[in-house]
Amino acid sequence: MLSSFHSDDLSSSGSNTILIKPTRLIPMLAISFLVMSLIQLKVTNAQEAKNAEEERFFTENILPILETHCLECHSHESGMEGGLTLDSRSGWTTGGEHGPAISVGKPDESLLIKAVRHQVKNLQMPPEEKLSDAKIKLLVDWVKQGAVDPRTANSAKKKFDGSPLNWWSLQPLKRPDIPINVRTNNSKEHTKPDPIDAFVRRKLAEKNLSLSPPADRRTLIRRLYFDLHGLPPTPEIVSTFIADKSPDAYEKLVDRLLDSPRYGERWARHWLDTVHFADSHGCEHDVFRGNAWPYRDYVIDSFNRDTPWPRFIREQLAADHFFPNQKNLTPALGFIAAGPLELSRASTAPITFDYLDRDDMVAQTMAAFASTTANCARCHDHKFDPVTQEDYYSLQAVFAGIGKGDVLYDADAVIAKQRQDWQSLLEYSKSSEIEHRKKLLADEYVTIVKKWEKKFGNKPLAWETLAPSGFTSSSGSTLKQLADDSLLASGTRPEKDTYTITASSSLKRLTAIRLDVLADASLPLNGPGRQDNGNLHLTEFEVSLHNPENAKAEPIRLKIRKATADWDQQGWTIAHAIDGNIKTAWGIYPKVGESHFAVFELEKPQPLSPSDQIVIVLKQLHGGGHLIGRTKLSVTDADEAIASIEVLPAPVIAALKIQHDQRSEAQQAAIAAHAIQIHAQKKLAVLPPQSAVYAVSNSYSHGNKLANPMTPKVVNVLHRGDIHKPGKVANAGALSVLTELADQFELENPSDESARRAGLADWLAASENPLTWRSVVNRVWAYHFGQGLCDTLNDFGRMGGEPSHPELLDWLAVWFRDDAKGSLKKIHRLILLSATYQQASGSPSNSSPDKTKVPQSIDAENRLLWRMNRNKMDAESFRDAVLQLSGRIDLTMGGPGIQQFTQTKGPQATPKLDYDAFDWNDSKAARRSIYRVVWRGIADPFMESLDFPDLGLLSPKRGSSGSALQALMLFNNDFVLHHSEVLAKNIETNHQLIDEQIAIACRWIFLREPASAEQQMLVAYAKKHGLAATCRVLLNSNEFVFVD
């Protein structure tokens, strides 16, 4: 065979008649073609039948097995677990990490068969349960017979169609031209075409539609008030506006409403829904977050101040990084902590918890700022959008160094500085490094040290730390003596334990013993206990004296007169540790993660000899591993004021006994360190208390302050999202699809946790990020119009909607970024002044007999905005409107949340709430709804029936449902009945005649005069059942609850 003769045509013919003289070529070819065709015809018939048969075998027998047992993990659609896909022939011929899955014709050599036979360890498929023998046999037969699989790679869904960027939301932002020469129905407008109207009109014109006429002034002002303030205007304001004939009356109104603090209160709620903010953890232990509210106030304030959007992003993700000296911005970090917290899983399943908690942070951040469902890539690459699993875990890594808790801060910058200075001096004084200690001898501190020594140094009334000479655990805990003579428990954690500690003392007599239980980073939640929640239970504390030199003498059990502790768990006081009852004990919950101490005073002073051994027994018999994690014991000979005695480290006591001028430098430093420490602590104690916000920092974990800031945890890319299958380590980063922006953050110091968050904030706030700008303007649009230009506010991916007006959306995004510099108030103004916003919401009077030409038929959803959407009041608007109508609304801003329920203790950490028992006469009843305490898992039934969302998940858009249960709630709930009564009373006080009363009620509730027939009906009802009953009916009416 001459390879030189190869041509593409011939080599593919499969013919072996190649070397033929040209003269014979044609007839030979003709013959051979004929013969071959005949043969092929036969073969084809048989082959086709065979193929069809084999394909049918595959489709009927093999495909169902693959679909039921394999494709859930091994397909392009799902995880491509182990790199293997079984959704096409090429999937298994290429194979995964272990190579090709099938060796055609050789079942015994095929990995797939070995796996289903459970022949190979670690490769047993399906993992949950072995296939039935019948199914395995089918697979074996299929492989043996040639593994016919007609599925091509194309039939397996491709992850992304074409370029990932070939999707509207990912395309770079460009400012489209504003359409010109658009026919308007208002000839006055040609002077200065409104850009929004121009885009909307162009789309309408394509369908032969046009904007509706402007809404009447009463409708317009009511719409604007509910939109910007979530409150109705008063009848007086309405009449003034109607009477104002100046051309800029409406514009002035818009500006006035945007300047009002009511605006922030209304629009903050949209954001709080979006980020699923609530005042409690949610989940099993739905614990109150008493300090969540500063974040709510921060959001209200940010809207009122009109914080530019990029700054809003940076503040909420990393205020501590970008603005380290503006501690008043700390509440912004409440953003990251807004979602639920699963306390119970945090303690019993910590690894799962970490991943899920960060998942919530990632989902929220990416949805709220970039309308991206990054969390869909937790188990596998995003099915529909270009988000890889690695991207997702990079996002998790951004949040790997923080925990949630009540973060303390000084809103006042001067106080913040003072605290910082004293704090660092305090740290200094605790340092054991010689260089640090020497510096404490500097001139500036000399007075502090002298003063202290003058006062306390002469006669040291002190606790002397006991250096244990022996210590045992009765149940197998490992106790280890540390440098400071404290004992640290580790190793096995028995259910119960008893520690016995022996030590001698230099004191001549003993009056009291002090037990310190110390926080330690090695303990759960930093201890001081060993229980998963950091708690401990000291059942009994016993002390006795032994004298080994006098073997015959009985040990003396010392009686304890009194016990005091710096902190007692409710129902678990320190008195329980000396009551001789092993069913009671001392505990420190929920103040875990910090050190505590207890002092036991002896009934009478006990003389001590140097050979006496003090034996202390710590019984911890409650069970459940409620054991002391780290402890230190000290003794004193002081007679009085025992609780106020300082604990002096042994070196200080020793140094004080030496003449001032004979002390070594180390001894001087020991005294100085102690004096400065005491001084700094006192200075810190007199500073005004710090504010607290439920937020995140690297010093908190599950609500508790850590002894040491945590270093970011390692985040692995998890196969199938399974914590038992960790893959490579993920670095902090964002989405790789936006090539204009670096997806992996360059961090100078990878353990610098806040830099990771800052990296993400910068990525999101970058002007090149097309998602961010589109996301925010679309949100603003949606809340004004009741539906977004793209109606899936949190999802601009392929599962989301596509914009009705893509050019308008892009134009607004660019305008907001470049012209408005991220000012929300500017974009509000732009939208509100458009004719599109101001048009009527009613059915246009259309005389056309052709029903297909009416706008309702052409565009039933009003996507093209041929009229304004009519919206139903949301829960807050209804509630606040009723409060305002009743004349009792309290416009106090900010502060702790208002609890509109009664609260009793529940069986666990979650209390029982009774909303029905709340007294609506309560002075706190009339605050605006945004100041309500929102208990995540125990919703207010009234608000919930009006579609207040379940804030377990992000809730960018409210529903608008109706049902018999909602009708009953609106008709019979205390809130409505009470305020109907108050409203009626107010009217009755000022108006005697019933006709007049009804007219006033209509004026307030409907903002119009009653029609005469209506007036008659209402008067008749009021005469029979009273004005309060009438107001109740009016507040339930469609006219009131809809905003036109």
Place this chain on the structure above:
Amino acid sequence: MTNINSRRQLLWNIGGGLGGLAVAQLLEREALSLENKSPNPAFNGGLHHPAKVKRVIQLFMTGGASPMDTFDYKPMLEKLHGQKLGPAEKPEGFTAPAGAMLKSPFKFKQHGESGRWVSSVFPHQAKEVDNMAFLMAMASKTNVHGPATYMMNSGFLLPGFPSMGAWISYGLGNLSDELPTFVVLPDAKGLPYNQKGPFSSGFLPAVHQGTVIKAGRKNPVPDLFPKEKYPFATRRADVEGFELLQKLNAAHSVNHHRDDSRADARIQSYELAARMQLSAPEAFDLSKETAATNQAYGLENPTTQDFGKRCLLARRLVERGTRFVQVWSGQQGATGNWDNHGSISKELPPIAASVDQPIAALLRDLKSRGLFEDTLLIWTTEFGRTPFAQGGDGRDHNGGSFVTWLAGAGIKAGTSYGNSDEWGYKAEKGKTYCYDFHATVLHLLGIDHQRLVYRQNGIDRRLTDVHGHVVKDILS
């Protein structure tokens, strides 16, 4: 999705058209995907295929009912009793390290023609085993109460997802206009783990959430009637008030939005509210039941009274057209539930006794009234317990294997599916997750679990997430 709104519009517009279907359905079906359909008379009210079940009563034992002390007999534990064979390290989700193997303190016997093993704590249910089909190897993905309770109810470990009752309400609506669709009867002692989370409608419209009924109150349905402290809200004022409201609303519709069906739907919702006021009190009134019935359900016995009353109420509700009733045994917390960490021998018998007789009575009652023809009765819990001891003779949480039984329409009575390993520690064969359980229940109701979806934050959400196989082996 551009068609969401058109569907909404369509559904709003047909608001008055479908008799017998609760208005709630018509108000908010907009996010139903094109796959979803309305209940189809040709399918016996099913959505995607003929339904065998029209109503469901679910009995939920909160705290994790121990399988190896009730329905999952493990003779091996008797042999291994006292040996330290469990994991050395505390597994994720255990509250403490595993103790020694613990045999059941109760006697097991075989019952019925099916020969099912039942322990002595369930003498009444033991007599009914031939009516039940058991899932013997259910598993949970967590050993923690809160997430596990969510999982068995909503299929997810996290809050915010609709429970099975809510999905069914969303998919099928009610059989009656006069009662809530999804009713929850919590233990008189208190709510389960996650409070109202297990009956939440999640991201589905609020109307689908479980209505928590406090039996015995004047307002069993929240705000069914006004409180007495409002003198103006007399019964007369209520009735005439509804009439006046409807006149005002009708006039408003004429003057304003002739084409807004939401306004019409609101009008209908008040009509339904008025009807619910008339019929609900009767449904919740147990006084009309006979002495024999009261005795059968154990209403006179303090042990069984609370659960018995709620079982009886459940029967009255499904009889009158409520679609899904969930009856809870046990509250959240360390006591008064099935979370027997301290002592199986002391803590399990009383809680078991409080439900056993009422459950058997309910099953017999449903049968004798012919309700079994289209009613499904389910007994379940959030996870099982360890074969290892904890604190003496208690048992810790174990998502590895637990038992659920189903009885009634469409169920192959007297069967079981799957089994746990010899210790009862992990599912060995025929492992089912909540996904399979939920898929099976939906299947019986004429719903394809893969086609009942709701789009939320860009994801087509299902009760069964991306999992779920109908367990055909237990279906008749």
